Amino acid sequence: xxxNIDQFIESLALENEEYFAQQAACDTQYWGGSLxxxxxxxxxLPRWFNELRGVEVIGRFIERVPDLTLKVLVGRQVGxxxxxxxxxxxxxxxxxxxxxxxxxxxxxxxxxxFLDSLAYPEEFFAAQQFTVxxxxxxxxxxxxxxxxxxxxxxxxxxxxxxxxxxxxxGHLGLRTFARSGPAQRRARAAARGARELxxxxxxxxxxxxxxxxxxxxxx
Numbered sequence: 524x525x526x527n528i529d530q531f532i533e534s535l536a537l538e539n540e541e542y543f544a545q546q547a548a549c550d551t552q553y554w555g556g557s558l559x560x561x562x563x564x565x566x567x568l569p570r571w572f573n574e575l576r577g578v579e580v581i582g583r584f585i586e587r588v589p590d591l592t593l594k595v596l597v598g599r600q601v602g603x604x605x606x607x608x609x610x611x612x613x614x615x616x617x618x619x620x621x622x623x624x625x626x627x628x629x630x631x632x633x634x635x636x637f638l639d640s641l642a643y644p645e646e647f648f649a650a651q652q653f654t655v656x657x658x659x660x661x662x663x664x665x666x667x668x669x670x671x672x673x674x675x676x677x678x679x680x681x682x683x684x685x686x687x688x689x690x691x692x693g694h695l696g697l698r699t700f701a702r703s704g705p706a707q708r709r710a711r712a713a714a715r716g717a718r719e720l721x722x723x724x725x726x727x728x729x730x731x732x733x734x735x736x737x738x739x740x741x742x
């Protein structure tokens with residue numbers, strides 16, 4: 524069944540919210556407790572890698588976007604991801620950490636591989652910008668409370684405002700490409716896959732922090 528585009532976007536947003544609401548809080552947020560010093564540096568490492576991989580994965584996606592205006596906007600997002608990676612790396616180093624020996628978790632790699640596998644633009648926009656970036660807004664707002672003031676200010680000034688643009692881009696991408704029955708089915712399936720893989724990614728972040736004794740979970 525084909526829905527009009529407003530109904531489709533509303534229903535997909537509801538599916539996403541219902542899914543994430545059913546997950547444990549620790550599986551839907553990158554950070555918990557209070558983070559500063561080396562613990563903050565360690566917590567930023569996976570974020571640095573995710574931003575850097577986003578440059579590569581979203582950059583490749585540009586080739587699969589047939590609309591020239593959307594190509595330009597996706598290109599802007601690639602620039603945002605590169606900027607975020609740069610700021611995260613600088614802050615990690617200021618906190619006494621280093622990115623040189625960081626090894627991504629299998630869950631991190633699986634998420635990027637999934638996005639790379641999406642052949643249709645409505646799939647990618649549904650999975651990455653519409654689903655994951657919407658959740659990122661909530662996670663990044665939580666960063667303002669979890670990190671030390673300097674790190675929180677980095678998010679407040681240089682990262683969080685960009686995520687709102689990325690979400691709007693997801694809406695625009697769906698409005699452009701998810702207008703047929705098959706396109707809507709592909710978009711739903713891609714969003715579902717992204718939800719599941721991203722929860723695993725967040726869980727892998729937390730498990731690494733816990734293993735190293737660096738994360739004090741909020742109660």
